[in-house]
Amino acid sequence: MKKQFILFLSIISFLYASSTEDIFKNKCLSCHAKAIGIEQSDESIKAPPINMVVMRLKSAFDSKNEFVSFVKDYIQNPSKDKAYCMKAAIERFGLMPAIGQTMSEKEMELIAKWMYDGFSGADFNTNNNNMRCGAAKCGSK
Numbered sequence: 854m855k856k857q858f859i860l861f862l863s864i865i866s867f868l869y870a871s872s873t874e875d876i877f878k879n880k881c882l883s884c885h886a887k888a889i890g891i892e893q894s895d896e897s898i899k900a901p902p903i904n905m906v907v908m909r910l911k912s913a914f915d916s917k918n919e920f921v922s923f924v925k926d927y928i929q930n931p932s933k934d935k936a937y938c939m940k941a942a943i944e945r946f947g948l949m950p951a952i953g954q955t956m957s958e959k960e961m962e963l964i965a966k967w968m969y970d971g972f973s974g975a976d977f978n979t980n981n982n983n984m985r986c987g988a989a990k991c992g993s994k
Contacts, residue, residue: 873967876960880952900949901942907972909937917969924965928953 884900914920927935931948953961 873963876956876964877967880956880960881964884949900946901938903968904972906938907968909939911969911972913937917966920969921962921965924968925953925958925961928956928961928964 881903885903885906910920910923914923923935928949929951930953931951933943933948936943936948956964
């Protein structure tokens, strides 16, 4: 009986658990697609590439915990005062919508940790075209 109960709980948690990929696809991909290799025309780019966002935030915070806390707060309550984006990016794209208000605490935590863990310094090689946002239109050069 105990094994059946554990199996039942495992199945339920599997069915209801959102993977980070699913969260990213449902909440972030429509704006940050260019950063992960999905071709878009420059006109359809809605936000700076996620790798550029992560690079800026990693340079601003000393620890993963600070990074994760900031991301969770910012996606719920974005503001120019909190933004680490270049001024040109904010002028082009505006502030992101408060998508965190439509996410659970678990989802926000998963996305913030995925952002931190998912990009290494190699992702920010200045010779790499992935570092650029719409031919440098978001403020990177």
